[in-house]
Amino acid sequence: MRKIYIPLAIVVLTTLELAWPAFLDFFYCKPDLLLAFAVSLVFYADFKTAFLFGTLSGLAKDLFLFRGVAVNTFCFGALVYLVYRVSRQISTEDFYVRLLIVLAAALLNNFVTGLNAAAGLEGMASGGVPAGIFLRNLLISSFYTVLLAPAVFRLAKKTAL
Amino acid sequence: MFNLSRKKLIHIILPVCFVALLGSCLFFLKKPAQKIFKPQLSFIGLVKREFAGIIFYHRNMVKAERLQGEIDLLRLRLFDMREIYQENTRLKEIFKFKQNSSRRLLPARVIGRSPESWSSMVIIDRGLESGLRPGMVVISPQGLVGSILESSDGSSKVLLITDPNQGISSIVQRSRQEGLVNGTLGTNLIMRYLPDEAQIAPGDIIVTSELSRAYPKGLLVGKVISVGHDFSGLNRYALVRPVADLANIEEVLVILS
Numbered sequence: 001m002r003k004i005y006i007p008l009a010i011v012v013l014t015t016l017e018l019a020w021p022a023f024l025d026f027f028y029c030k031p032d033l034l035l036a037f038a039v040s041l042v043f044y045a046d047f048k049t050a051f052l053f054g055t056l057s058g059l060a061k062d063l064f065l066f067r068g069v070a071v072n073t074f075c076f077g078a079l080v081y082l083v084y085r086v087s088r089q090i091s092t093e094d095f096y097v098r099l100l101i102v103l104a105a106a107l108l109n110n111f112v113t114g115l116n117a118a119a120g121l122e123g124m125a126s127g128g129v130p131a132g133i134f135l136r137n138l139l140i141s142s143f144y145t146v147l148l149a150p151a152v153f154r155l156a157k158k159t160a161l
Numbered sequence: 162m163f164n165l166s167r168k169k170l171i172h173i174i175l176p177v178c179f180v181a182l183l184g185s186c187l188f189f190l191k192k193p194a195q196k197i198f199k200p201q202l203s204f205i206g207l208v209k210r211e212f213a214g215i216i217f218y219h220r221n222m223v224k225a226e227r228l229q230g231e232i233d234l235l236r237l238r239l240f241d242m243r244e245i246y247q248e249n250t251r252l253k254e255i256f257k258f259k260q261n262s263s264r265r266l267l268p269a270r271v272i273g274r275s276p277e278s279w280s281s282m283v284i285i286d287r288g289l290e291s292g293l294r295p296g297m298v299v300i301s302p303q304g305l306v307g308s309i310l311e312s313s314d315g316s317s318k319v320l321l322i323t324d325p326n327q328g329i330s331s332i333v334q335r336s337r338q339e340g341l342v343n344g345t346l347g348t349n350l351i352m353r354y355l356p357d358e359a360q361i362a363p364g365d366i367i368v369t370s371e372l373s374r375a376y377p378k379g380l381l382v383g384k385v386i387s388v389g390h391d392f393s394g395l396n397r398y399a400l401v402r403p404v405a406d407l408a409n410i411e412e413v414l415v416i417l418s
Contacts (some may be wrong), residue, residue, distance in 0.1 A: 016273060017282070018276055019273060020274065020276075022409050028346070028408070030278055061276050064273070065276065065277065066282065066318055072277075110278075110279075113277060116279075117279035117346075129345070130281075130351075133345055133346045133347050137279060
């Protein structure tokens with residue numbers, strides 16, 4: 001019955017991402033709390049719930065971006081599915097395994113989003129993203145997400161169970 | 162005349178003599194008495210002092226707690242006042258800039274930022290209902306900030322000049338050398354397509370050029386911090402530091418016309 005709190009958690013995390021204070025940025029990178037939440041739903045909820053709310057998390061993020069393509073919506077849905085498949089092959093009960101899965105998901109998502117950002121917007125001449133900054137965002141954002149993942153796990157556990 | 166019996170006489174004389182004796186011994190009894198009573202009196206004095214000390218300490222403790230509370234409250238107020246003072250200074254600066262500017266400007270407050278690290282964007286608290294439309298230019302008293310990409314009723318998304326999707330046709334103010342300024346997602350911008358013989362040096366001011374259709378001519382973009390050659394060796398590039406502090410920007414101005 002607590003599943004009704006999942007949308008509320010998504011709203012809270014989206015607000016947190018939008019209002020993330022600049023002084024908490026690490027090398028101009030911020031954590032992807034919504035991604036960590038979407039992935040952690042696979043650990044604590046059934047697949048249908050995780051997929052539904054995982055995709056909604058991606059949509060919530062895309063709503064506040066300006067790209068024509070809903071990259072995060074697709075990515076989050078795909079990642080939830082992939083994590084679900086992985087969780088059927090290996091045990092995801094261990095805390096560190098879960099962190100590793102979040103890291104892999106964050107790296108994949110950042111890679112795809114980064115490529116999309118580098119490709120540019122429709123009708124706009126993109127200057128591209130320098131390789132150093134691409135790597136910085138890819139790695140630091142992903143590790144920052146993993147760093148805050150335990151807190152998101154708690155939230156997911158409380159709302160999904 | 163005096164009809165006193167012997168017995169009565171003794172009853173009167175003896176007490177008088179006793180009192181007189183005691184009275185005469187008073188001087189000699191003072192010192193021993195003081196000596197005898199000194200320890201007890203000292204002890205009682207000590208107890209009284211300690212007791213008074215405890216009361217004094219307790220009273221002071223209560224007073225200190227009250228004063229500490231007042232200090233905390235005043236510190237909080239001081240912090241608020243400092244915040245208001247800084248906001249007031251910023252708003253005054255914006256107001257002065259708005260008064261002096263020939264353009265129609267609308268002040269707006271930054272209410273949100275990009276939810277990811279792959280774009281440089283802010284959300285402002287003005288939208289369609291305030292007359293804002295996509296494509297409008299956003300500035301600060303320091304210089305160019307970006308342009309509006311999307312507008313809803315009460316808010317708009319502003320693409321900052323540090324976003325790689327921003328391409329600003331600009332010139333070097335000193336030499337009038339043209340180039341294209343792009344964002345890098347980092348703190349600096351990059352000015353590309355500068356010919357090998359371009360007259361550009363660190364410290365040069367970069368402003369928007371009249372070739373730019375998106376931005377009015379002459380808006381301050383930034384200052385050159387270094388110049389280099391690109392991979393092909395045919396062109397040069399310049400790293401430009403934006404004049405506006407885009408990472409911590411709180412208030413902006415939208416050019417309405």
